[in-house]
Amino acid sequence: MAIRKLFVANRGEIAVRVVKAAQALGIRAVQAYSEADADMLAVRLAEESVCVGPPQAAKSYLDKEGLVRAAKEAGCDAVHPGYGFLAENADFAAMVEAAGLVFVGPSAATIRKMGDKAAARAAAIAAGVPVVPGSDGRVASVDAAVEAAETVGYPVMIKAAAGGGGRGIRVAGDEAELRKLAPQAQQEAQAAFGDGGLYLERAIVEARHIEVQILGDGTRAVHCYERECSLQRRRQKVWEEAPAACLTTDRREELCASAVALAESVGYRGAGTLEYLYDERTGEFFFIEMNTRIQVEHPVSEMITGIDLVAWMIRIAGGEALSMAQTDIAIDGHAIEVRINAEDPANGFMPFPGVVGALDVPEGPGLRFDGMIYEGYQIPPFYDSLLGKLIVHAGDRAAAIEAMAAALDRFSVEGLKTTIPLHKALARDEAVRAGAFHTQFLEPWLEAHPLTAQQ
Amino acid sequence: MAEVKSPIPGTFYRRPSPEEPPFKSEGDSVAVGDVVGLVEVMKSFIEVKSEVAGTIKSFTVENEQPVTAGAVVAELDD
Incomplete structure (x- = not known):
């Protein structure tokens, strides 16, 4: 059933992206908005819009019943959840389908399965995808720990089997260190939890975050290669690239093929991302989790493959099968995306929900801005700080960094503090230019390179 | 009469978390810098501190209600 009228159950830049994708496919867009979002760009672009509640997300963008009711009343035949909010909520997907509407994404059962870490890990193992090696259950003695560590591989993290969170985790680099640390960990676990059982897991030191974009139609899946998103602050991605420059061609093919195998093994439908940790020293990659939705950084994959991921999500939801074979998808050049947030990087990234003043967004070949701002727009304080994403596409990584630096210099937004100065500093940084970073890189870098108000 | 104002727009909370008691109640004394x-x-939590000392006469914003930058959240008696 081809979709004729799409309800957009999200806000901000992704709502703009979805509205435009729907319109390009000849589909009418109905934009949901909270009382605080009546002026947002997606409302202005959509054919229709519906107020779904007060500013608090819990009473608007997270109100499952209210959203389904609004979609039905507007005469929509499908719902796009965007990212965040209800995008990975299996109950919402089930309610949309139960109301006779199409959920633009995988089935509720797939969302539930891949959203459960243990179930997702089991699905990965069954599909032959490497996961972070761990001891097979609890180890009860130091000798048992040493034996398990031989299989797991050093360095190992020693955790209390009965514990949770990061409490009391120790890292042993070799057997001697394990023999020294394991008894301490046992005693501590016994004291804290009344159970001295331990669990070992490989410690991936200075891991890179690499993720594979896939598209599935429920039967077949293809990948659109990988992204590297290691530059993170407080687990939030800051700067994203495609492809990952640290991978060899062979390793890339192996990684991406593993993602397709896992997606096909669960009959995946729609756009999805499989996240991996990559150990550059050993060349090993380990699946950690799957995101069953479109992601913020999807544009870099679109730029290097020429595939419109959001359009394909909607086409697949409307019943189309994938028309392309894997061999039709090739990498063209290199793309980088930076997240421009309304935050002051010179003041601890303090949120800055101001009014957008004079705005000058650079345009040209290889440049793209997916944003939610216009001059005079009052940014509401109730939601995340993402104003938009600046994306560049060039022949290779060095040229892409140069293009990003030049585009950032031309990007001007008055009236707000934004993270543009951070991105300018990153684009100039030698380590960033060399691609020499990992997930623990950015926070110490920020300590060592404080941004000042002048930048 | 002195006032405590919100430094930033957003949603006002009187408690550090839903399970904990309010930072301050009516009749409590407040020192300079008290939260x-x-x-x-935008998904961050900013402390609202008093710039003056006094006693809380009343809160002018309910818990979990939207506030604008500079909005008075509490009135103090000197």
């Missing part, structure tokens, strides 16, 4: 509430802005 009177939190404002959630």
Whole structure:
């Protein structure tokens, strides 16, 4: 059933992206908005819009019943959840389908399965995808720990089997260190939890975050290669690239093929991302989790493959099968995306929900801005700080960094503090230019390179 | 009469978390720098501190209600 009228159950830049994708496919867009979002760009672009509640997300963008009711009343035949909010909520997907509407994404059962870490890990193992090696259950003695560590591989993290969170985790680099640390960990676990059982897991030191974009139609899946998103602050991605420059061609093919195998093994439908940790020293990659939705950084994959991921999500939801074979998808050049947030990087990234003043967004070949701002727009304080994403596409990584630096210099937004100065500093940084970073890189870098108000 | 104002727009909270008691109640004394509430802005929590000493006469914003920058959240008696 081809979709004729799409309800957009999200806000901000992704709502703009979805509205435009729907319109390009000849589909009418109905934009949901909270009382605080009546002026947002997606409302202005959509054919229709519906107020779904007060500013608090819990009473608007997270109100499952209210959203389904609004979609039905507007005469929509499908719902796009965007990212965040209800995008990975299996109950919402089930309610949309139960109301006779199409959920633009995988089935509720797939969302539930891949959203459960243990179930997702089991699905990965069954599909032959490497996961972070761990001891097979609890180890009860130091000798048992040493034996398990031989299989797991050093360095190992020693955790209390009965514990949770990061409490009391120790890292042993070799057997001697394990023999020294394991008894301490046992005693501590016994004291804290009344159970001295331990669990070992490989410690991936200075891991890179690499993720594979896939598209599935429920039967077949293809990948659109990988992204590297290691530059993170407080687990939030800051700067994203495609492809990952640290991978060899062979390793890339192996990684991406593993993602397709896992997606096909669960009959995946729609756009999805499989996240991996990559150990550059050993060349090993380990699946950690799957995101069953479109992601913020999807544009870099679109730029290097020429595939419109959001359009394909909607086409697949409307019943189309994938028309392309894997061999039709090739990498063209290199793309980088930076997240421009309304935050002051010179003041601890303090949120800055101001009014957008004079705005000058650079345009040209290889440049793209997916944003939610216009001059005079009052940014509401109730939601995340993402104003938009600046994306560049060039022949290779060095040229892409140069293009990003030049585009950032031309990007001007008055009236707000934004993270543009951070991105300018990153684009100039030698380590960033060399691609020499990992997930623990950015926070110490920020300590060592404080941004000042002048930048 | 002195006032405590929100430094930033967002959602005002009187408690550090739903399970804990309010930072301050009516009749409590307040010193300079005391935290009177939190404002959630763009998924961050910013402390609302008093710039003057006094006793809380009343709160002018309910818990979990939207506030604007500079909005009075509490009135103090000197």
